[in-house]
Amino acid sequence: MTLDLQLEDLKPANTTSPTVTKTMERYKVRTEKLNAWFGSNHVLKDLSISIRENEATAIIGPSGCGKSTFIRCLNRMHELVPSARSTGTVLLDDSNIYTRGVDPVTIRRRVGMVFQKPNPFPTMSVYDNVAAGLKLNGERDHAVLDAAVQKSLELAFLWDEVKQDLDKSGTSLSGGQQQRLCIARALAVEPEVILMDEPCSALDPIATAKIEELINSIKEKYTVVIVTHNMQQAARVSDYTAFLYLGQLIEYGETTSLFENPREELTERYLTGKFG
Numbered sequence: 001m002t003l004d005l006q007l008e009d010l011k012p013a014n015t016t017s018p019t020v021t022k023t024m025e026r027y028k029v030r031t032e033k034l035n036a037w038f039g040s041n042h043v044l045k046d047l048s049i050s051i052r053e054n055e056a057t058a059i060i061g062p063s064g065c066g067k068s069t070f071i072r073c074l075n076r077m078h079e080l081v082p083s084a085r086s087t088g089t090v091l092l093d094d095s096n097i098y099t100r101g102v103d104p105v106t107i108r109r110r111v112g113m114v115f116q117k118p119n120p121f122p123t124m125s126v127y128d129n130v131a132a133g134l135k136l137n138g139e140r141d142h143a144v145l146d147a148a149v150q151k152s153l154e155l156a157f158l159w160d161e162v163k164q165d166l167d168k169s170g171t172s173l174s175g176g177q178q179q180r181l182c183i184a185r186a187l188a189v190e191p192e193v194i195l196m197d198e199p200c201s202a203l204d205p206i207a208t209a210k211i212e213e214l215i216n217s218i219k220e221k222y223t224v225v226i227v228t229h230n231m232q233q234a235a236r237v238s239d240y241t242a243f244l245y246l247g248q249l250i251e252y253g254e255t256t257s258l259f260e261n262p263r264e265e266l267t268e269r270y271l272t273g274k275f276g
């Protein structure tokens, strides 16, 4: 997954800052009849999901059901795989990101991604990992960079642990710190949506708890979509949950009601560990 991240994807978007006010039922991302393939393998089938702004939405379902593919369609990363294609609509703030002429790099700046395995830029310091995107965009003012690095590391709950070690290599940090560094790096360019693909699967329970705490904190300002195979985690961090099975959306609703009162038998069977 490391190769998925291009340095230019981190350039800040020249768009307005994320909305801070929570507005009821405001959707940040809406998919309509989204279908995706790898070659002839039809992996997403007519997914229509509306994702609420400034909330955390969890995507759950058995391995191979299409969770990663789904979120990779939300920032045009799916098409980076040569055999991949998709049809349907993905609206970001009401405009279709798949319309001809839309630059995928711009979309990836507005919709950031955090991967399963922490992937800091290996040759860079902690500071430069976070500042990379801003520097790439031409920011040279040290005071501006310093402030942005501190703010992003604070948002990622990492500042206190690394403020004395900003010149150390990013890869010298512990696994959990590296993942928070990657989150700080994603936040530094002020995206509007953060996609997280099983961000804790390589981490121990303490490191996981810190990431969950930070997700709960950043969703005040950002729209978060998190793929997780850990149902307790979905219950702890998300406001809404979508359950996918064999590329189809089986059930989608408020996390508490989906977990406590699933409407579909398939959801109930999954939640009670009867398959997958």
Ligand SMILES: Nc1ncnc2c1ncn2[C@@H]1O[C@H](COP(=O)(O)OP(=O)(O)O)[C@@H](O)[C@H]1O
Residues within 6 Å of the ligand: 038, 041, 043, 061, 062, 063, 064, 065, 066, 067, 068, 069, 070, 081
């Ligand atoms: N790079 C790829 N090339 C070909 N097939 C892929 C690729 N990535 C995923 N797939 C296939 O797409 C389907 C959905 O995979 P994925 O979205 O990774 O599921 P999940 O994240 O839920 O485990 C699976 O059948 C998987 O084998």
Ligand SMILES: [Mg+2]
Residues within 6 Å of the ligand: 067, 068, 069, 197
């Ligand atoms: Mg996956």
